[in-house]
Amino acid sequence: MVRHPVDRPIDVTERSGVLGPANLPLFDAQWFTPAQSVRDVVDTYWSVEWNLPDGTDIDQQVLEFPAVTLSIESGSVPAPFMLTNVQRRAWSRTIRGTGRVFGIRLRPAGLAVLSDLDPSNVEQEHPVTAELDAALTRHLTTIAAETSPSDRAERGDRLIEDLLQKHPITESRLLANAVVDDLAESVRSRTGPALAHRLGVSERAIQRALKETLGMGPKAIARRIRLQEVVRRLSLPDADVSAIAAALDYTDQAHLIRDFKGVAGTTPGQYIRAMPSRGGAEG
Known part of the structure; x- marks a missing residue:
């Protein structure tokens, strides 16, 4: 299998959802592209490493893409293996000391290949243990046996290729992938009848597919993706908050402010003013 060891660093100019991107230089943060054979299961692999001075704490928030993420963690972290479900608000964690995290951001269809867990019944962030899901724990243990992030990505590819032979993806879950792809391609994409027409299926089929894989409907998914683009801009x-609101089809600037504050806990203007060498924004 031929792959690029590292694709690129995680950067402020892309839709990563990182709030407070001035923190990014403090971390070694990279994306890794999955093999083509597993791209119906894995959206992307990523890796973050840090080594902070004693007494330095960083309260990091991330407005994550609407996806289930599995992570292998070491150092100053909550648990060796974690499952992060689709978040209703920005994910938040205090980063301190030294640590490493290797993440597997799954496509909507992905969790069912690796686990029998129902995303509707899993907490937004939960340690993965044998009690929670013995098979998923074994899979993560296999990947964690590799040392480098690129080797873990390759091992993940091989493992998932084998699992796909036993657990082929259903049409409904492939539809969920297609829905999220459509909404991510253009943050101004419409849901409802327009989305169903673009994909050639019923609105009910879309609702069922997303509920089964992500535990939420298309409007919530579209809202989350648009807010990721808000963070990037x-x-x-x-x-400029008013220009962003107009460009992303918000009803008005107040609509954007309410949406952003609902997930980030602060207004867009406050967020801008808190960034180094910035200030003066309204909202």
Whole structure:
């Protein structure tokens, strides 16, 4: 299998959802592209490593893509294996000391290949243990046996290729993948009848597919993806809240402010003013 060991660093200019991108230089954060054969299961692999001075704590927030993420963690972390479900608000963790995290961001169809867990019944962040899911624990243990992030990505590819032979993806779960792809391609994409027409299926089929795989409907998914784009644009120099609201089809600036504050706990203007060398924004 031929792959690129490292694709690129995680950067403020992309839709990563990292709130407070000035923190990124403090971490070694990379994306790893999955093999083509497993891309119906894995959206991306990623790795973050840090080594902070004693007494330095970073309260890091991430407005994550609407996906289930599995992670292998070591150092100053909550548990060796974690499952992060689709988040209703920005994910938050205090980063301190030294640590390493290797993440597997799954496509909507992905969890069912690795686990029997129902995303609707799993907490938003939960340690993965044999008591929770013995098979998933074994899979993560296999990947964790590799040392480097690139080797873990390759091992993940091989493991998932084998699992796909035993657990082929259903049409409903492939539809869920297609829905999220459509909504991610254009943050101004419409849901409802327009989305169903674009995909050639019923609205009910879309609702069922997303509920089965992500535990939420298309409007919530579309809202989350649009907010990720809001974070990206707010993090760039010369960000203008009213211009962002217009460009992303918010009803008005107040609508964007309510949406952003609901997940980030702060207004867009406060977020901009808190960034180094920024200030003066309204909202």
